Amino acid sequence: MTCKGLLLEFGGLPGTGKSTLAGLLAADIKAVWLRIDEIEGAMRRNGLTPEQTGIAAYSVAHDVAANHLRRGFTVIADAVNPVTEARNGWRDLAAAVGADHVVIETVCSDIIEHRRRVETRLSDLPGWVYPSWAQVHRMMAEYEPRTGHRLVLDTTRPLDVSYQELTAHLGADDLHRHS
Numbered sequence: 001m002t003c004k005g006l007l008l009e010f011g012g013l014p015g016t017g018k019s020t021l022a023g024l025l026a027a028d029i030k031a032v033w034l035r036i037d038e039i040e041g042a043m044r045r046n047g048l049t050p051e052q053t054g055i056a057a058y059s060v061a062h063d064v065a066a067n068h069l070r071r072g073f074t075v076i077a078d079a080v081n082p083v084t085e086a087r088n089g090w091r092d093l094a095a096a097v098g099a100d101h102v103v104i105e106t107v108c109s110d111i112i113e114h115r116r117r118v119e120t121r122l123s124d125l126p127g128w129v130y131p132s133w134a135q136v137h138r139m140m141a142e143y144e145p146r147t148g149h150r151l152v153l154d155t156t157r158p159l160d161v162s163y164q165e166l167t168a169h170l171g172a173d174d175l176h177r178h179s
Helices: 018-029 036-045 050-070 084-097 111-120 133-142 159-170 172-178
Strands: 006-011 032-035 074-078 100-107 151-154
Touching: 006 018, 006 050, 006 084, 018 032, 018 074, 018 100, 018 159, 032 036, 032 050, 036 050, 036 074, 050 074, 050 084, 084 100, 100 159, 111 133, 151 159
Parallel strands: 006 074, 006 100, 032 074, 100 151
Antiparallel strands: none
């Protein structure tokens, strides 16, 4: 008998709290946490340019996620997922391996707070430089609005409130069944 994995797809612009929430959840439920930023950072440290890492990082994450999902693990995919193609990649992956798929989109509705976060955060990844506010602002114009069933978390609220909403949406029974 094979276990059914759970893919938790976190998406949203840089500085909206994706990695903060994904990291907390991964630690709490002992999930595999795949951060596109971390994968891209490793690729860059090994000689690839930023232009070479984007799609390749998603491909690496998909392959690693598929292996864990097939074995019944919970995988947290932490990426901007700015366009339909990126989002469909996660959806199609979950379907291909027979995993459950839950989408969580983070937003920061307070533009001043969003800018403050982007301009003041420190990287927790070796050699990784987060995008500037000007880069994030450009991403906003290119970020395709999401449609479909998902949990939208406005992270202008206190972290514990967003986290409680996240875990309530996911359901404790479902989380422990997959972890």
